[in-house]
Amino acid sequence: MYYWLKFTRAFEERISVLYKQGKILGGVYSGIGQEAVVVGACIGLEKDDFIFPLHRDIGAALVKGIDPGVLLAQLLGKKTGLSKGKDSYLHSGDIGLGVVGSTSMLASSLPVAAGVGLSFKMKKRNNVAIAFFGEGSTNRGDFHEGLNMAGLWKLPVVFVCENNFFAYSTPVEKQMAIEDVADRAESYGFSGSVCSGNDLMAVYKTVMKAVDRARKGDGPTLVECKTYRWHGHSEHDKALYRTEDEFLEWKSRDPIPRFELYLGQLKVLNKKVIEKTEQDIKEKIDKAVTFAEESPFPEGKDALEDVYQE
Amino acid sequence: MSVITYLEAIREALREEMQRDENVFVMGEDVGIYGGAFRVTEGLFDEFGTERVLDTPISESGIVGAAIGASLLGMRPVVEMQFADFISCAFDQIVNQAATMRYRHGGSVSVPIVVRGPSGGGIHGAIFHSQSPEAWFAHVPGLKVVAPATPYDAKGLLKASIRDNNPVVFFEHKYLYRRIKGEVPDKDYTVPLGKGDIKRKGSDISIITYGAMVHIALEASEILAKEKIETEILDLRTLSPLDKEMIRKTVSKTGKVLILQEDHRTLGIGSEISALIAEELFDELDGPVLRVTAPDTPFPFSPPMEDFYLPNVKKTVDAVKELASY
Numbered sequence: 042m043y044y045w046l047k048f049t050r051a052f053e054e055r056i057s058v059l060y061k062q063g064k065i066l067g068g069v070y071s072g073i074g075q076e077a078v079v080v081g082a083c084i085g086l087e088k089d090d091f092i093f094p095l096h097r098d099i100g101a102a103l104v105k106g107i108d109p110g111v112l113l114a115q116l117l118g119k120k121t122g123l124s125k126g127k128d129s130y131l132h133s134g135d136i137g138l139g140v141v142g143s144t145s146m147l148a149s150s151l152p153v154a155a156g157v158g159l160s161f162k163m164k165k166r167n168n169v170a171i172a173f174f175g176e177g178s179t180n181r182g183d184f185h186e187g188l189n190m191a192g193l194w195k196l197p198v199v200f201v202c203e204n205n206f207f208a209y210s211t212p213v214e215k216q217m218a219i220e221d222v223a224d225r226a227e228s229y230g231f232s233g234s235v236c237s238g239n240d241l242m243a244v245y246k247t248v249m250k251a252v253d254r255a256r257k258g259d260g261p262t263l264v265e266c267k268t269y270r271w272h273g274h275s276e277h278d279k280a281l282y283r284t285e286d287e288f289l290e291w292k293s294r295d296p297i298p299r300f301e302l303y304l305g306q307l308k309v310l311n312k313k314v315i316e317k318t319e320q321d322i323k324e325k326i327d328k329a330v331t332f333a334e335e336s337p338f339p340e341g342k343d344a345l346e347d348v349y350q351e
Numbered sequence: 352m353s354v355i356t357y358l359e360a361i362r363e364a365l366r367e368e369m370q371r372d373e374n375v376f377v378m379g380e381d382v383g384i385y386g387g388a389f390r391v392t393e394g395l396f397d398e399f400g401t402e403r404v405l406d407t408p409i410s411e412s413g414i415v416g417a418a419i420g421a422s423l424l425g426m427r428p429v430v431e432m433q434f435a436d437f438i439s440c441a442f443d444q445i446v447n448q449a450a451t452m453r454y455r456h457g458g459s460v461s462v463p464i465v466v467r468g469p470s471g472g473g474i475h476g477a478i479f480h481s482q483s484p485e486a487w488f489a490h491v492p493g494l495k496v497v498a499p500a501t502p503y504d505a506k507g508l509l510k511a512s513i514r515d516n517n518p519v520v521f522f523e524h525k526y527l528y529r530r531i532k533g534e535v536p537d538k539d540y541t542v543p544l545g546k547g548d549i550k551r552k553g554s555d556i557s558i559i560t561y562g563a564m565v566h567i568a569l570e571a572s573e574i575l576a577k578e579k580i581e582t583e584i585l586d587l588r589t590l591s592p593l594d595k596e597m598i599r600k601t602v603s604k605t606g607k608v609l610i611l612q613e614d615h616r617t618l619g620i621g622s623e624i625s626a627l628i629a630e631e632l633f634d635e636l637d638g639p640v641l642r643v644t645a646p647d648t649p650f651p652f653s654p655p656m657e658d659f660y661l662p663n664v665k666k667t668v669d670a671v672k673e674l675a676s677y
Contacts, residue, residue, distance in 0.1 A: 127455055128451075137459075163426065347453055350516040
């Protein structure tokens with residue numbers, strides 16, 4: 042758990058560097074500050090459970106088993122990326138690992154996750170699907186249609202809301218007249234709970250409780266994780282719509298030192314373990330960067346492939 | 352062979368595919384006990400039960416999204432839109448989610464869903480129960496679009512659509528549901544997607560059409576035959592991908608083309624066919640490529656206006672005669 046938390050942070054930081062070096066041409070949507078949500082939610086899943094990560098949830102894809110080199114190749118538009126260069130970021134996935142790419146139309150993955158839950162139920166598979174989304178997208182129809190169907194048919198889906206208080210630049214109080222997105226679950230016949238998205242153990246325990254419920258056939262749950270993105274909506278966005286004080290306050294709630302403190306109390310973490318972990322991660326990310334950078338671009342005419350299945 | 356209606360042909364296709372493959376299931380508004388607004392799914396609920404004939408809330412986008420999700424695990428959902436007009440509510444799921452899924456997953460995923468629904472006018476359904484939205488979807492790479500005209504084609508094409516591994520949008524013409532009967536084989540068969548069909552052979556003028564307009568073209572051709580004008584009628588059957596080979600063949604044969612389309616004029620299916628002919632078959636033409644279509648307005652309600660709006664036999668005969676004069 043600690044490894045993936047640290048790995049996700051280091052991976053995100055390296056992506057920012059690659060972006061600043063001009064090596065990533067498309068948008069970069071940093072999840073720095075929100076790592077505890079995706080790591081905590083995915084770490085306890087089975088291989089054949091499904092996740093629907095959003096653009097900011099790169100850690101979810103990593104935890105679920107997507108190779109970091111392939112993921113970076115995806116960001117660089119390389120032929121070895123998940124989509125073979127056809128789309129960027131987490132619009133792609135790997136069905137074999139239970140990772141489904143999202144579109145840019147936020148919350149449109151939620152009915153699809155409900156559909157995966159429906160087929161788990163029809164095929165009598167003891168699996169769950171986790172759909173990630175921001176608080177902003179809970180104002181779209183697909184959020185409500187997806188949750189309504191999941192509640193109605195008691196589908197094994199966990200809806201994990203990353204409430205980072207901003208939809209791009211628009212603060213949550215300008216988006217909805219309620220404080221907690223979790224309250225929306227009740228109108229679809231299941232429960233919603235709020236937890237700190239910067240507390241890895243809190244996310245893990247809350248999501249696993251929901252996962253257990255889903256596996257037992259007790260239907261969906263909405264888990265709202267309050268968190269904060271340190272960077273702008275994308276890397277070009279300086280996020281001047283937020284105050285410095287607010288940012289510093291949230292930075293002081295960094296999920297990594299918080300989890301280190303917890304592990305320290307359990308006496309399972311020491312300087313040596315930290316150094317070893319950081320070294321391992323650096324080596325693995327270096328290798329991933331080399332793989333992605335050395336990978337070839339697709340040819341222009343490759344754009345014509347994979348539109349239809351013959 | 353048995354003679355059945357267009358609607359019964361669609362129901363038979365659904366029933367037989369559900370019997371053949373347990374992964375096939377239908378979902379939509381009122382498709383269960385009620386049997387669907389047009390009774391297409393009547394009897395399926397009794398035979399297959401509530402799980403495989405799934406009544407849904409009024410959530411077109413959600414239903415299609417759920418079908419996409421189910422298909423990722425090997426299910427083959429057939430979604431009913433109560434009216435094809437309502438498909439606009441599911442536009443994003445079909446166009447951005449289903450149509451791009453395979454492409455953005457590098458060819459490693461398929462989305463074998465069928466979204467079917469009654470389209471077209473002539474039943475005094477007014478704006479939101481009469482539209483022909485096929486061109487919206489034929490414009491989208493990654494989707495297949497089907498619009499049958501006969502019971503034989505409806506059954507064979509729906510079976511082929513269910514067995515196809517790509518998302519298919521299947522437009523059933525509601526005017527034809529109970530008005531058109533035809534012979535359908537008793538044993539299993541499919542009609543391949545992407546293949547047109549010559550519904551009438553002729554050497555003078557080609558009428559390229561689809562859906563309910565095939566029957567208008569057939570009626571018109573009888574009148575024209577009495578005046579010694581022999582028309583060849585190409586029923587496209589699938590609108591995406593188009594059967595370009597068959598279009599080339601009939602145009603090369605007659606040199607004169609009328610495109611007959613119920614949908615309104617601008618950027619309809621006929622526009623694409625006209626462009627294709629202009630680009631590839633210019634030397635074969637002995638006259639302009641003409642179109643008979645509805646005008647560019649929303650679909651009108653009052654009977655005199657609906658009659659004025661829709662293409663009919665007279666408009667078709669007149670257009671063919673105009674072409675004959677070249």
